[in-house]
Amino acid sequence: MAIKVKPLAEASKYWVEGAGARASRYESETPAAAPEWEKNALAAAATYKLAVSAANIDRLYAGGIRRAGAAKFARKVRDVGAPRFRPGVEAAKSDYEAGIAPYLEELAKIDLPPKRPRGDPAN
Numbered sequence: 269m270a271i272k273v274k275p276l277a278e279a280s281k282y283w284v285e286g287a288g289a290r291a292s293r294y295e296s297e298t299p300a301a302a303p304e305w306e307k308n309a310l311a312a313a314a315t316y317k318l319a320v321s322a323a324n325i326d327r328l329y330a331g332g333i334r335r336a337g338a339a340k341f342a343r344k345v346r347d348v349g350a351p352r353f354r355p356g357v358e359a360a361k362s363d364y365e366a367g368i369a370p371y372l373e374e375l376a377k378i379d380l381p382p383k384r385p386r387g388d389p390a391n
Contacts, residue, residue, distance in 0.1 A: 274282070319325070384390045
């Protein structure tokens, strides 16, 4: 006996509506999983190394790219990436500041002499 399944359009509509309605749950519950994520990700470091060092990794990587294709890439940039770009940059402001601060501090300490004529070795 065949398994009864919902039509694709109905299943995808249900999935989109359900996932969208759970955005607040994602926002409230996901940060609490951060310590567990960190612990598990660190524990998987050796497995990651084995996976990316596998003899056939280049073929697997290329196969995944071919399956997705340029059209999916372009669609995801347009539909997902572009709308999230500005909020993502804004959300990363403090991380950017923490990362760039040491470089800006060092650059601020440099005292450049006056610029000399073009080609002058003192430049």
